Amino acid sequence: MLDDFFIRALIAGIGIALVTGPLGCFVVWRRLSYFGDTLSHSALLGVTIAYSMEFNIAVSIFLISSLIALILIHLQRKTNLPSDALLGLLAHSSLAVGLVVIGFLTFIRFDIMGLLFGDILAVDKNDLIIIWFGGGLILLVLKFIWKPLFASTVNYELAEAEGLNPDRAKAIFTILLAAIIAISIKLVGVLLITGLLIIPTAMARNISDTPQKMVVFSIIGGLLSVFIGLFSSLEFNTPSGPSIITAALLLFIISLLKIKQTIQLKN
């Protein structure tokens, strides 16, 4: 069964959506959309390093993204630049450096489009192991830091005053974000992974009134996006990442109708 590329892509997509759901909620709640973008742009650099040193791609992306996150925290402390400027600086320079390095690596054939937008054919059995094992690990760690992370998302000082450790939770969350980017890059691509974190969550927000519901709907939204996206990718021969994100966008638009209904009911 696993010999069929489509089944592999589907299993990979399910594993990714299960993780992007809860992580995406925190990305939206904590206003980290651009932070996610910056980490994923730096992933390209991770890929090139993996190729040139014959290293595992996921591990390499994970390390580079974590490094970029550390550099960001350092720059935030040491410079007077606003965070969004620093995020832009790091996102574009790491993307640029990644592309320049690719230019130098003439001895390796690259599918840049595949890297940027995901490739349904690229997922092999090893990737499945990394996605499901890594994804499980991410969820397990998230479960452990849930309380301090969630409490400090609502109010940092409240969490700290009442004996939780918000800074540690934040640091660990950053690492988890780097990890999900690392394991989902092949299927979704560098440019669109943040979309999978944010769009199903945005849809979930439109139809939820508690944080728990928002996490559940966000997972369901992610799964539906992956199913619809991958089937249409197969059907219309479109790249997998954009297909998944387009499906997520459609779900988001449908969820807007629900808001409209609720407002009408209230009036």
Add this chain to the structure above:
Amino acid sequence: MSIEKNILVKLNNAGYKQNNKWLVEGVSFVIEKGKIVTLIGPNGSGKSTTAKIALGFYKGIEGQVEKFTNKIGYVPQKISIDWTLPLRVNDFMLLTDELSDDVVDEALKSTGVYHLKNKNLGNLSGGEFQRVLLARAISKKPELLVLDEPVQGVDFTGEIEMYELIKKISVNLNCGILLISHDLHTVMSATDYVVCLNGHVCCCGSPTEVAFNKEYKALFGEQASKTLTIYEHKHDHVHTTDGEIKKN
């Protein structure tokens, strides 16, 4: 020593410096079980900073802070819940601790907001939200309660009710309370010890002692009449805009 046992937090000449600028310095006071300590002072006088020093937020403070309890309830000065987080009052009550339904209900009832239990936090009025914050803080039966301007956004009658409620909490839970206020007259009747701050301790003592203190009169008398000008002491020193204190 029974007196020593009742001490929850002790600040001795404590202060905090950020970017080489003193936010507050030379603060000493003790919070005991069942007592209310009130911090007053104009905006930017270091009231919240002092509370955070007492809570142990900062690393690298000057002076000594000794904390003898970890059961702390906190009502921060500013808290904004935005629309991205759908949070009901009940979810908010369980934010930092697992509490049974009974405990949550009891706390909400004691501050008079039980009927809001399943309402979204974003739909509460300012006064309702302050009561929910207070309910959350007392639900864990804290030994120390730190309330940073708990009556903001509450109208005048509600304000008196809130202060009565705080007094009741201090009796019922026998907890120490550190109350921050810019509103003097209502607080002072219910409080045991007042610290008047303006970057440093201007004066302190029982409410009546402080009310008749010359520096206190100077601080708030001037402030009320010239609300738009930068406050200047009329005694031995002036506060410059960058926070430094210059002797005359």
